[in-house]
Amino acid sequence: MSLFQILFRHLKQYPKEISGALIAMLLSALAVLYQPRLLESIQKDLLKGDTSKVVSDSIWIIGLGLIAIVAGVLNVYFAAKLAQGVTSDLREEVYEKIQSFSYANIDTFSTGSLTTRLISDMNQIMNLIMSIFMQLLRLPIILVGSFVLAIITIPRFWWVTLLVLVVLTIVGLFILKLANRQFEQYQVRLDKVANLAQENLLGIRVVKSFNQEDRQVNKFSLASDALNRLNLNIGYLMSAVIPAFSIIAYIAICAVTTMIGLQIKLHPTDIAVISPYVNYILTLLFVVWIIGIALMNVSRGKVSLGRIKEILDTKPSIIFNEAASDDTLSGDVEFDDVSFTYPGNTKPTLQHISFNVQAGEMIGIVGATGSGKSTLAQLIARLYDPTSGIIKIGGSDLKEVNERALRKSVAFVLQKAILFSGTIASNLRQGKFDASKAELERASAIAQAFEFVRNYQDGFNHEVQERSANFSGGQKQRLSIARGIISNSPILILDDSTSALDAESEKKVQDALEHKLTDTTTFLIAEKIVSVKNADRIFVLDEGKLVAQGTHEELLKTSNIYQEIFKTQQAREKRGEL
Numbered sequence: 273m274s275l276f277q278i279l280f281r282h283l284k285q286y287p288k289e290i291s292g293a294l295i296a297m298l299l300s301a302l303a304v305l306y307q308p309r310l311l312e313s314i315q316k317d318l319l320k321g322d323t324s325k326v327v328s329d330s331i332w333i334i335g336l337g338l339i340a341i342v343a344g345v346l347n348v349y350f351a352a353k354l355a356q357g358v359t360s361d362l363r364e365e366v367y368e369k370i371q372s373f374s375y376a377n378i379d380t381f382s383t384g385s386l387t388t389r390l391i392s393d394m395n396q397i398m399n400l401i402m403s404i405f406m407q408l409l410r411l412p413i414i415l416v417g418s419f420v421l422a423i424i425t426i427p428r429f430w431w432v433t434l435l436v437l438v439v440l441t442i443v444g445l446f447i448l449k450l451a452n453r454q455f456e457q458y459q460v461r462l463d464k465v466a467n468l469a470q471e472n473l474l475g476i477r478v479v480k481s482f483n484q485e486d487r488q489v490n491k492f493s494l495a496s497d498a499l500n501r502l503n504l505n506i507g508y509l510m511s512a513v514i515p516a517f518s519i520i521a522y523i524a525i526c527a528v529t530t531m532i533g534l535q536i537k538l539h540p541t542d543i544a545v546i547s548p549y550v551n552y553i554l555t556l557l558f559v560v561w562i563i564g565i566a567l568m569n570v571s572r573g574k575v576s577l578g579r580i581k582e583i584l585d586t587k588p589s590i591i592f593n594e595a596a597s598d599d600t601l602s603g604d605v606e607f608d609d610v611s612f613t614y615p616g617n618t619k620p621t622l623q624h625i626s627f628n629v630q631a632g633e634m635i636g637i638v639g640a641t642g643s644g645k646s647t648l649a650q651l652i653a654r655l656y657d658p659t660s661g662i663i664k665i666g667g668s669d670l671k672e673v674n675e676r677a678l679r680k681s682v683a684f685v686l687q688k689a690i691l692f693s694g695t696i697a698s699n700l701r702q703g704k705f706d707a708s709k710a711e712l713e714r715a716s717a718i719a720q721a722f723e724f725v726r727n728y729q730d731g732f733n734h735e736v737q738e739r740s741a742n743f744s745g746g747q748k749q750r751l752s753i754a755r756g757i758i759s760n761s762p763i764l765i766l767d768d769s770t771s772a773l774d775a776e777s778e779k780k781v782q783d784a785l786e787h788k789l790t791d792t793t794t795f796l797i798a799e800k801i802v803s804v805k806n807a808d809r810i811f812v813l814d815e816g817k818l819v820a821q822g823t824h825e826e827l828l829k830t831s832n833i834y835q836e837i838f839k840t841q842q843a844r845e846k847r848g849e850l
């Protein structure tokens with residue numbers, strides 16, 4: 273898809289706005305161009321002593337001025353409506369596309385870059401559309417019109433008019449080149465200020481707890497001052513443009529006036545053309561400059577459109593088989609010689625993993641940090657595809673299943689508990705959109721969340737603020753476990769999801785999972801062995817390999833690595849470190 277097609281597909285949805293903007297733009301351009309012609313006619317009539325048309329011509333000049341104003345306002349109205357509509361449609365299209373991305377796609381772009389593209393690049397595209405429909409078609413008409421009319425006004429000095437246009441264009445291009453370089457730097461420095469502000473505000477608790485306010489303020493001030501200096505430089509450059517252009521224009525005007533003065537006896541009516549000529553030359557001056565600014569917007573908009581195109585052209589790295597049935601799969605999970613390497617990494621994170629898990633089993637997964645536990649869990653939910661090997665759920669190869677079937681079958685509670693602004697109920701219902709009150713209560717009881725939810729006067733309707741700032745780490749974890757449980761999926765994965773719970777609550781959650789979700793295949797990933805001691809089987813991962821599996825008792829006898837981890841953890845527990 274070309275850059276033009278990206279815009280055209282959305283632009284064609286707005287025929288009324290496009291025609292409105294174009295007609296208004298044409299009207300305002302013609303009105304502006306025709307005014308000096310009328311002025312010239314009045315002056316010529318006055319010189320001849322003919323006053324019959326002065327009043328009507330004057331009324332026409334004012335009328336054209338009014339038409340230009342109304343057409344200008346209508347042009348802005350239609351262009352703004354068009355630009356906002358198209359940008360908003362495009363933003364939704366891009367947002368929808370991002371939703372179809374796999375984890376691997378998002379890793380490739382980074383979330384920061386996707387956010388900038390959705391906001392800042394979209395603004396540039398909005399400016400581009402505004403520029404096209406307010407300026408780019410109007411300006412060439414005025415440019416050519418004022419140039420031709422200036423020549424028609426005094427044909428024998430055509431070469432002066434041409435010279436003015438050439439010099440203005442050269443000076444304009446030179447200044448634009450300087451400005452473009454500054455604008456590129458401006459965008460980079462603006463990104464830096466925005467990133468610093470975002471990083472600082474998101475990590476405000478860390479900043480405060482480590483008493484880093486002064487350091488952060490200094491860092492921010494440096495970036496902000498640099499942006500300010502560049503802004504001032506751009507300001508100085510821009511403030512020099514109009515005086516520089518004026519000098520060029522006035523040199524030409526003075527030259528023409530002097531030459532007319534010298535030959536006034538030969539051409540007495542030339543006195544009437546001075547004022548329209550001045551008018552056209554000044555119009556030429558402004559038009560050349562505004563064309564420069566519009567072109568700058570176009571080149572910036574083109575860069576942004578390119579960045580949006582990258583998103584739209586990206587194929588989701590995981591494609592589901594939508595033709596397959598969307599019935600819920602059963603809870604059997606099979607890994608057959610599965611290996612996985614993250615995109616961009618050279619070293620594999622998982623190597624030759626094979627296992628069979630029966631529906632209803634509770635599997636604990638332990639291993640040192642970085643051994644690949646979370647990665648293994650993400651493969652079960654098909655957040656990534658394995659580099660080699662086959663993963664089956666309910667007997668079906670994951671590459672052959674329907675996405676809805678998979679999402680219904682696997683509930684994933686992430687390591688980092690994330691809630692969305694809304695209410696507790698709206699968050700839990702992300703797991704099951706039509707969950708009844710009884711289902712909310714059951715899931716939150718299993719996750720040990722019901723106790724604190726019940727204490728709120730508004731219960732499940734209690735507000736979740738932005739970034740769930742009004743909940744503790746443990747409360748957030750309990751609610752996200754409840755969100756995972758509520759869907760009653762045959763497979764439930766808890767990725768270190770009880771780490772912020774006290775030992776007693778953690779035990780209660782595990783007991784409830786064991787006794788109340790007996791039909792559910794549960795994968796419990798944990799740092800501490802005690803957290804998975806009661807699992808039917810425990811998988812031990814070491815540097816991406818499945819080095820042992822069995823019950824707690826079996827592993828204590830058969831696996832050296834397991835014994836080692838267990839002993840180290842017991843010693844740390846005694847020292848109060850765990």
Ligand SMILES: Nc1ncnc2c1ncn2[C@@H]1O[C@H](COP(=O)(O)OP(=O)(O)OP(=O)(O)O)[C@@H](O)[C@H]1O
Nearest residue numbers: 379614617621639640641642643644645646647648
């Ligand atoms: N998105 C990613 N891109 C590249 N490498 C990654 C990515 N996520 C994880 N890794 C790497 O893969 C390895 C395994 O990570 P993983 O999160 O699966 O380990 P883990 O056993 O769950 O660790 P922890 O117990 O600390 O959560 C690590 O070396 C990590 O750096």
